[in-house]
Amino acid sequence: MSWPWLEKIDSAFVKWQLKRCHNINDLRRAARIRMPSPMFHYMDGAAEDEVTLKRSCSSFDDYELLPRYLKDVSEIDPSTTILGQPVDIPVLCSPTGMSRLFHHDGELAVSKAAARANTIYTLSTMGTYSVEDVAQACSGPKWFQIYVFKDRTLVTEFIERCKSADYHAMCLTVDITAIGNRERDLRTGMTIPPKFSLAGWFDFALHPLWSLSYLANPPFSLANVEHRVAGGSGDAVMTLVDYISGQFDRSVTWDDAKNMVEEWGAPFVVKGIMTVHDAQKAVEIGASAIMVSTHGGRQLDHTPAPVDVLPEIVAAVGDKVEVILDGGIRRGTDVLKALALGANAVSIGRSYLFGLGAGGEAGVDRALALLKEEIVRDMAILGCRTIDEISADYVRRRP
16 A cells, blocks of 8 residues: 555655754654654553663763863764674664554664664564565664574574574573563553553544554564464464563573574674673673663663663673663763773664654664764763773763
8 A cells, every 4th residue: 555645744744853853852752742652652661660761861860971171082983893893883773672663664764774874783583574674674784682482493593594694693682581561551552462442542543644654554563473373464463472472481591592602603692681690691601792781671670770780790791791781872971971881882772763753764864863973072072082082081970
């Protein structure tokens, strides 16, 4: 189904709206206006009281930058390398599931924007476009996010598909032993299966550009696993979600993760590390990098903010693996604080999803461009010409 008139209206609205967005929080507000409430709150929400989500962002305020002046900062270079991969900014795109809920181009839009920004895109197992579709669309570096499933043949299948599609790294998420209690979704009806109230359905009518675009495009599906379930698209999406949910294995141990490292045989990232103990275990199994992350606060509530545990984890294993901070990044100054506290790079999820929800591919472009502009400007004011110059000398925790 194709509605050219809708695409023209949509494009004009997006262009007008994105011009008015000057930071990530502006993109969040724009996404809130554009998207139906159930979809927005699925993106924006977290587990239970959402304390971890709030702290992940607000804890950056507990750190102060210490600028040094009268230095030649006429040229600023924000480029670096992540797992040997050159990138233009120390910001990569985290895996986020079911991205077509936010815009019909979903993962394809994000991966293309990441490639233009010359940074890394990570495709989720729960993606709505396949390993192969994203590889074809994205000319930049790509990682794939995976779990240790009960059916180990599914793990092997993903590893082989990613090798064939030239993915650079595998990213194992370890913090899903059960799905977090996401109460916002219970209130809006974004459950499996959906249970929208009359007000929820009315909300879709109040967002016609999103709703009509969704209807005009191919049916929603979990593309990476649909072949595992007969009739895996359209009304059978719930069957696919049930299939994946049933594959989460509570008996997984570090030995299983070690087997995956060996089977993959290339750069391997462990995502969901929040303690020195687990960071050291990741080193022992041969991980190339760890991602300090709380899954966006969507799993266990009342855990520390990632930035608060970052220094102790870096002190313990920072000389053995690369350390990536994931969680709460909304500003260029957040990025600089994380780097000064020892991270090699940061990873963003909601920050680019707000752009996706606000304006699809152009919105993700805007999110990444805004962060790069802030990083470059703030590096100049801080007195650092390159990422390597950013050190602990430039940051302190507020007294």
